[in-house]
Structure formats: C-alpha cells, structure tokens
Amino acid sequence: MCLTLLTAISPIDGRYFESTKSLRCIFSEFSFLKYRLKVEILWLKKIIKMDNIINTEKIQKTDILFIDNILKNFTIKDAIYIKNIEKKINHDVKSLEYFLKYKFSKSKRLSFISEFIHFGCTSEDINNIAYALMIKDSLNQVILPLWSEIISFLKKYAIQYKNSALLSMTHGQPATPSTMGKEILNFYYRMQRQFFKLKKIEILAKFNGTTGNYNAYVAAYPDINWHAISQEFITSLNLIWNPCTTQIEPHDYIAEIFGCISLFNNILIDFNRDIWGYISLNYFKQISIDHEIGSSVMPHKINPIDFENSEGNLGLSNALMNHMRNKLPISRWQRDLSDSTVLRNLGVALSYSVIAYCSMLRGIKKLKIHNSQLLKNLNKNWSVLSEAIQTVMRKYNIKNSYEQLKKLTRGKEINQIDIHNFISNLNIPEIEKQRLKNITPANYLGLSVQIIEEETK
Incomplete structure (x- = not known):
C-alpha cells in the first residue's frame, strides 16, 4: 500500500498534514540526514582550515565549492543511498560518512582528505x-x-x-x-x-x-x-x-x-x-x-x-x-x-x-x-454587590457587616430593589448611600479596565 494522507498511521502525516508541514522540513528523516550532513561538512571545513593538520595549499576554492554543493544539492536520491548503506552496516551516522567518502571519490583532488571526514568524532x-x-x-x-x-x-x-x-x-x-x-x-x-x-x-x-x-x-x-x-x-x-x-x-x-x-x-x-x-x-x-x-x-x-x-x-x-x-x-x-x-x-x-x-x-x-x-446574567445576580456594600459598612465600623449581607443574600434571589432598600436603611452618609446605589453588577468592575490599558501599552 502506498503511503498517502489516507494511509499514514499517524494523523500528523495524514489528517493534519497541512498543519504540520512547517515542521516536516526540520524533523523528517530526510531533514535529519541533511542536518547531520551539514555538521559533518562544517567539521571537515574546520579541519581543512587548520594548517597543522592538512596542507591547505592543496585546497582550492573550487574544492570548497564542491564540498558545499554536496549539502546544497542533497536530494531524496542521496538520502536513499545513505539508507541503503545503513541497511547493510546497521549504523546511521557511519552510513553518512561512507556517503561523503563516495562523493569525495568523484573528485581526484579531494581524495587525499577523505579520511578526515568524521575525523575523531563519535556519532x-x-x-x-x-x-x-x-x-x-x-x-x-x-x-x-x-x-x-x-x-x-x-x-x-x-x-x-x-x-x-x-x-x-x-x-x-x-x-x-x-x-x-x-x-x-x-x-x-x-x-x-x-x-x-x-x-x-x-x-x-x-x-x-x-x-x-x-x-x-x-x-x-x-x-x-x-x-x-x-x-x-x-x-x-x-x-x-x-x-x-x-x-x-x-x-x-x-x-x-x-x-x-x-x-x-x-x-x-x-x-x-x-x-x-x-x-x-x-x-x-x-x-x-x-x-x-x-x-x-x-x-x-x-x-x-x-x-x-x-x-x-x-x-x-x-x-x-x-x-x-x-x-x-x-x-x-x-x-x-x-x-x-x-x-x-x-x-x-x-x-x-x-x-x-x-x-x-x-x-x-x-x-x-x-x-x-x-x-442578562449580570442583572440576574445583584447579590454579587454584597461584597461592595459590606466593605463600605466596615469602613464606617458597622458591626456584623458581613453577617448582615450574608443574611440578606446567601442562597437567595434578590434584585435591585432589595439591594437599594437595604442601602437606604444603612447608618452611613447619604453621599455614600447614593454612591452604593449607583453601583450595578455591570459597572462594579474595580480597576479591570485600567489594568488592561496599563498592561497592553
């Protein structure tokens, strides 16, 4: 059975193919091989620049271009070649080394440095x-x-x-x-x-x-x-x-x-x-x-x-x-x-x-x-203002402020009239009564708007 979006076992490569394609060029097996090939080539180029290891006079710009093109022109065909080596030797990184040596064998000028591929490295x-x-x-x-x-x-x-x-x-x-x-x-x-x-x-x-x-x-x-x-x-x-x-x-x-x-x-x-x-x-x-x-x-x-x-x-x-x-x-x-x-x-x-x-x-x-x-939901819940009212009552040292509001509101359905009647009977200044009556569930918002404005500047 051919591998398609409909035959893939993982939804990552099937149902969600479009969502994950941005990661395919990074984490696919082909891409992993290419990243490793990049490291091998960069390490070889580092070795080449070290005069105390290789006679750099023998290395020309065309040689470096040849090496760079191995990575630049890396294809699915190359990846299959590496995987076929791996099937035989059962080692993925060594297969990559052998692939590079095969590529170098096509250049008479570079054959003398082929043993410096993967030099000193562990996988x-x-x-x-x-x-x-x-x-x-x-x-x-x-x-x-x-x-x-x-x-x-x-x-x-x-x-x-x-x-x-x-x-x-x-x-x-x-x-x-x-x-x-x-x-x-x-x-x-x-x-x-x-x-x-x-x-x-x-x-x-x-x-x-x-x-x-x-x-x-x-x-x-x-x-x-x-x-x-x-x-x-x-x-x-x-x-x-x-x-x-x-x-x-x-x-x-x-x-x-x-x-x-x-x-x-x-x-x-x-x-x-x-x-x-x-x-x-x-x-x-x-x-x-x-x-x-x-x-x-x-x-x-x-x-x-x-x-x-x-x-x-x-x-x-x-x-x-x-x-x-x-x-x-x-x-x-x-x-x-x-x-x-x-x-x-x-x-x-x-x-x-x-x-x-x-x-x-x-x-x-x-x-x-x-x-x-x-x-609509706010207007059904005038009892949430009990917090504000009992806090203002505490400000004026009214005893059992919390308990009074608990008796009025807990487990009960109350409306604006109930709240306003309670406020009217409080022993607090008229200006405070009016301020409390101006509070509704829809405008009892504290500093919520200011916080948004401050944190999204």
Whole structure:
C-alpha cells in the first residue's frame, strides 16, 4: 500500500498534514540526514582550515565549492543511498560518512582528505549538534511565531473587550464581576511570560569525542588545544558550548525547553476550556460558515470543535514532552542508547502542539462577543454587590457587616430593589448611600479596565 494522507498511521502525516508541514522540513528523516550532513561538512571545513593538520595549499576554492554543493544539492536520491548503506552496516551516522567518502571519490583532488571526514568524532558529536540545530530552527521558525500570533490575538481581544462586563464565577458560583477583556488579559500575561522565557533558554551542544575527553584527537595531534577548537566550532553555529559531558550532551536544555512549552500548553488548555464554557453560556457566538456542519443529525449546532481539538492535541503533546523531560536527562554511565528513539520523536511532540495552536487560532477568529447575554446574567445576580456594600459598612465600623449581607443574600434571589432598600436603611452618609446605589453588577468592575490599558501599552 502506498503511503498517502489516507494511509499514514499517524494523523500528523495524514489528517493534519497541512498543519504540520512547517515542521516536516526540520524533523523528517530526510531533514535529519541533511542536518547531520551539514555538521559533518562544517567539521571537515574546520579541519581543512587548520594548517597543522592538512596542507591547505592543496585546497582550492573550487574544492570548497564542491564540498558545499554536496549539502546544497542533497536530494531524496542521496538520502536513499545513505539508507541503503545503513541497511547493510546497521549504523546511521557511519552510513553518512561512507556517503561523503563516495562523493569525495568523484573528485581526484579531494581524495587525499577523505579520511578526515568524521575525523575523531563519535556519532553523538554529529547527532547532538544536528538535534540542537533542529530544535533551534523549530523554535525560531515555527513555535515562537505561532506563540507570538496567539499572544497578539489575546492582546487584541483584551483591548477590544475591555468594557464587556462579565459575571465572574468562583467555585462555579456567581462572584465579583470582571470584564471579558480582563479575563483574556490574564492569559495574555501568562503566555507572554513563557514566550520570553523560551527565547532565553540556552541551546547547548558538545563536540568532544567518545566519552567527552578528546582522547582520539589528542592521540593523533597532542599539541592542538582541542578544547578550544570544540568551543570555536560550537559557537560558530550560534549554539552554546557545553564543555563538560560524557559521550552525549545530557539533554538538560531539551528538558528545560519542553518544560516551558508544556507550561504554555497548560495555560492554553486553561484558555480553551474557559472559552468553551463562555460559548456554552452564549457569551460568545461563533461565526457560522455556511458549508460547515456541526452535527450529523442536529442541523442547528455550531460546536466549539477548534477549542476541543486544540485541548486534545495539547494533551498528547504534553504527554510526550513530559516523558521526554523525565527520560532524556538520564543516561547510564557514560551513555546508553535509550535516548536515541526518544530524540527521534521530538518532532512528533512538537507537531501535536503545532496542530493545537493552529486549531486554537482558527477557533478564536470565529468568535463574536454577545454583550446582551453578558448583561442578562449580570442583572440576574445583584447579590454579587454584597461584597461592595459590606466593605463600605466596615469602613464606617458597622458591626456584623458581613453577617448582615450574608443574611440578606446567601442562597437567595434578590434584585435591585432589595439591594437599594437595604442601602437606604444603612447608618452611613447619604453621599455614600447614593454612591452604593449607583453601583450595578455591570459597572462594579474595580480597576479591570485600567489594568488592561496599563498592561497592553
């Protein structure tokens, strides 16, 4: 059976193909081979520049161009060639080395340096840098831009709905009002913190041989400062050099990154659930799209499926990332291979997040606030003003202020008349009585509007 969108086992490469295509050029097997090929070639070019290793007079610009073109012109045919070698020798990185030697055999001028391909390296020298570059590119090209788009929408709606009074719910019960804009602002602020945090996490890499001590390098060229060479090579790739490792870079930074992404995802799950609830309460209407169907049997329905889809995929992503956070920093002695298969699923974990982000963005673009429903619910709950009234009573040292309002309101349906009658009988200045009577559930908003204006400048 041919592999198509309909025959793929994973929905990442099937149903959600369009949502995840931005990660395909980073985490596919072809792309992984190309990233590793890039590291091999860059390391060889670093060796070539070292006069105390290779006679650089023999290397011409056309030779460097030939080497660069191996990467530039890397094709699926080349990748298949490498995979066929791997089938025979059962080693992925060595297969890449043999591929490069095969390419060099086509140049009479470069055959004399073919043994400097993969010189002194352990496979993890190549792999850890490749993964670091893949993660760096996925964050910069896909994850952070999507986060930025989500955060921008939240900021936009926080401002747009800053005056839309909302009956708050604590413990699922009516509580002190807020505004829809302020509630969205809360998520905006939380997500923005994670955005800045993720940008600051250092992406580390190592290049120090089989157990992190440059043994083979020193055996061949004992007079070269390989520790300094390693640092130069890693930092030239705009990565942070890790000077102290075993055979592997310990992946702590990946755990840090996934911790940050998982927290962002949890915040987004919280947002999705709140919006789902607000849609259910009819606080938001969803824009109807004529050709879409909400139910196979109930024609009237417009389901909040984008937020549901987002929530489900965020859960999948977090499950994978949380496993990786716990597993990747752990390796037996100087290294075991249990991290290898996990690392190959980095793109899977991030793909579920990307699917979720795209779903959430689709959903939020369909929302239209229903202010009359917001006001209807507020007007049913005049008891929420008991907080304001008993607090003003305390200001004037009226005993049992809280208890008086509890007797008036708790578990009862009261209206504006009930509240105003209670205020009229209070032993407080008339100006305070009038001020309290001017408060309604719709304008008892504290500093919610000012907070939005301050935090979205």
